[in-house]
Amino acid sequence: MDWQGMSWLGTGDYDVAREVLQRGVAAVFLIAFLSAADQFPALLGEHGLLPVPRFLGSAYARRQPTVFRWHYSDRMLRLIAWGGAVVAASLVAGLPQHVQPWLTTVLFLLLWGAYLSIVNVGQTFYGFGWESLLCEAGFTVAWLGSSTTATPVTTLFLIRWLVFRLEFGAGMIKLRGGQEWRDLTALYYHHETQPMPGPLSRQAHLLPKWLHRGEVLGNHFAQLVCPFFLFAPQPIASIAAAVMIVTQLWLIVTGNFAWLNWITVVLLFSGISDEVVHAVIPGWAWPVSASAGGGMPLWYAVPVLAASVLLVYLSWWPARNLVAKRQLMNASFNRWHLVNAYGAFGTVTKRRDEIVIEGTDAADGASGWREYEFHGKPGDPSRVPRWFAPYHLRLDWLMWFLALGAEGGGWFDMLLVRLLQADRPTLRLLRVDPFDGLPPRLVRARVFRYRFATRAEHRQTGLVWIREERGLLVPPVGGRDR
Template sequence: MDWFGWLGTGDYGFAREVLQRGVAAVFVIAFLSAADQFPALLGEHGLMPVRRFLQLSYARRQPTIFRWRYSDRMLRAIAVGGAVVGGALVAGLPQLTQPWLTTVLFLLMWGAYLSIVNVGQTFYGFGWESLLCEAGFTVAWLGSSTTATPVTVLFLIRWLVFRLEFGAGMIKLRGGREWKDLTALYYHHETQPMPGPLSRQAHLLPKWVHRGEVVGNHFAQLVCPFFLFAPQPIASVAAAVMIVTQLWLIVTGNFAWLNWISVVLLFAGVSDGAVHAVVPVWPAATGPGTDAGMPAWFAVPVLLASALLVYLSWWPLRNLFSSRQLMNASFNRWHLVNAYGAFGTVTRTRDEVVVEGTEDVTGAGGWREYEFHGKPGDPARVPRWFAPYHLRLDWLMWFLALGAHDRWFEVLLVRLLHADRATLRLLRVDPFAGRRPAFVRARVFRYRFATRAEHRETGLVWIREDRGLLVPPMTYRAGG
């Protein structure tokens, strides 16, 4: 007798392909980012060394393989190994075998990345880190092409998207007045953490378009998420509307993999029938149907994992309707079933910290700027697209300009005085070509996008105004 036939469906074969390959692709990017940036930021000689962090009792309680030992070589080995596993899943090779293999591989990536996040400190303190961990754990239970798609897992992924979108919408309603009077997008394209090449064009759109953007955002985040749980094709339509809003954010911003993984996860609400209506070459139903059943040895762990996620849902559910709603919070050490949200308030002006150095031993002149990859610097430089890659130092520089000072910035300046190679590799331009400067300093500038007339006249993308020193000139001797 087939006791678990009800657990599987054959109507979401395309969704499973997108979910597994898409989440695996984000893992690949995240692991490669860690291999590239983690040692300089948090490694043995990083700005915030993991070994020092692990001396804290809080850190020793976190689930991470690095509790017993950390080395940059070990970090890179784990990151490269995770990227290789993710690459195999992107290619779809494990999905052709027994379902336990895809589950094991996704859980390995989840555990490896969880180990990195839990020692990443402020450089990994972003909501999309927890989002990737939760997505990886949940998608792990989707099985392979040899079995039906578990309906409980599909609904749990929709529940994840609901918290992601509805949580962000509620944060905005409880946040700044600009979301209520529809003026938030007057400023957001200009003041967002890392603008993209089309952000200026978006900022210069008429104000009635910006008000429409806010209305569309509220509809996508506060209304559409409920319809993800509606019958088809309503759920597919709701998912499609939300995908369009995420694509607009991808085009106009640079939010690491947040919007990309959101698009992937939204396919949990898209049925094969809906895909067939848009792309007729895709069958209306694919993969094993519900009549194929599901082997008990796989169904039982799926139900246990589903029950665990349902149990853990109480805390984020309560948070959604709390007047003191938390944003981007984890309620357990495993980063499962988290609270999400972003931009409860929108800053109306943009300040940037510009780091400069000089080889003049008197410090009287000859100051030249260090250029970062993503954050605004040279006023004539058009912002680049980097998402879904995450430039962690650039993001922290945005928070620094908002007043979130931390010791990592002092260490960064000292490393620049030493012309530390690992640190310089995090930057786009070292104005001294590897030589030690005599002094470094940090200044604050107020940035705004150039109007069309200003751009035609000067060729500048940004207009900036000097707001004074953040850190006065410091020398190699003063820095140690």
């Protein structure tokens, strides 16, 4: 039954935004599921570094909403991951969006439920804020409908509220965090010490310090001022969204933060109206909704409103957190990862330490040490960092945290065991196995201090990084020592 009396709930002014939101969030889901299919078994599978079957024996795990509570196998994980990838790919292509709105809602809720199941057993390898961000974005975008109906304004508002918490929360974390954000020196260090630098990070680091101070000022403006204008009339909301998109693009080209910046750009389109898009790109031809006047079936309007009320109700805890003296960063207030608290880099690391894992064939460990190379984290000082985002290299990220002094939680010891065993799934997580699939006799882990080479040092040596040894993290160990 169509009920045009609920025309207030829908709008025909954000058709482009809806397409970008649905296809963009689906694209991130596609990458996340492909990443899970590729990395999860080696990291968390039956014979992984932190096996899920063992984790599921804990009381905490038994309280989490996940399909793996009843059974886990690597085969089941791959089926869910590849199934999620197929569903996400169909939404990226825009196929379900031409059917009744219930279909896009059901498919996005399936993506949310499947990925939630993975996140809730992912332990430290899935303990990143953008995991919760993707879950929340998937659930919220599920209620945008399809091209057969108008775009629900309550859903657009809630996506903007999500962006507000994401950006303003990050800004407040910085103001309450390290002095470097208040004295505008944070970017003196960030490009060099960020978790996973990109190919342009060194060039960004070598920019003049006055420009780095300008970066910090621009960041504060984008995160502490612009989010409020997302709720202003057009075109002010679109301008605010555009400013924040520019700052996110700068982060994309100067670093590797998995899909955090990419999905933020997508979500910011909730503030950009079709009128602004057509003014900026004349002749833009994107399919418009069949109900541009605001019509929406009653059977769809009711669940949209119910979902909106639920998300508004759950907003109390993250809203209170934004103004709390002890603001939580990247926290979920419920097991469903809905309406979360976000934030990043409350303090900036001023020195970069890296853990280098080596192996040798020599029984006495006196010589022949060769390095294992990771895909993303710095290793070989002559190697230019690569771009990997929005793909998420989970092991590389945890190696960065480990170098900062984080507890290995058992996964690092198991990583060394797997290297001693020349475990093929584990070796696939690395860029270079110096032993070509054969087990070494011994492995060890050393700590090095890394810094970007100056322009003069780079011209003289060709090196990207200058490093010096800081000590031994794990002395030489063999298979019998573990």
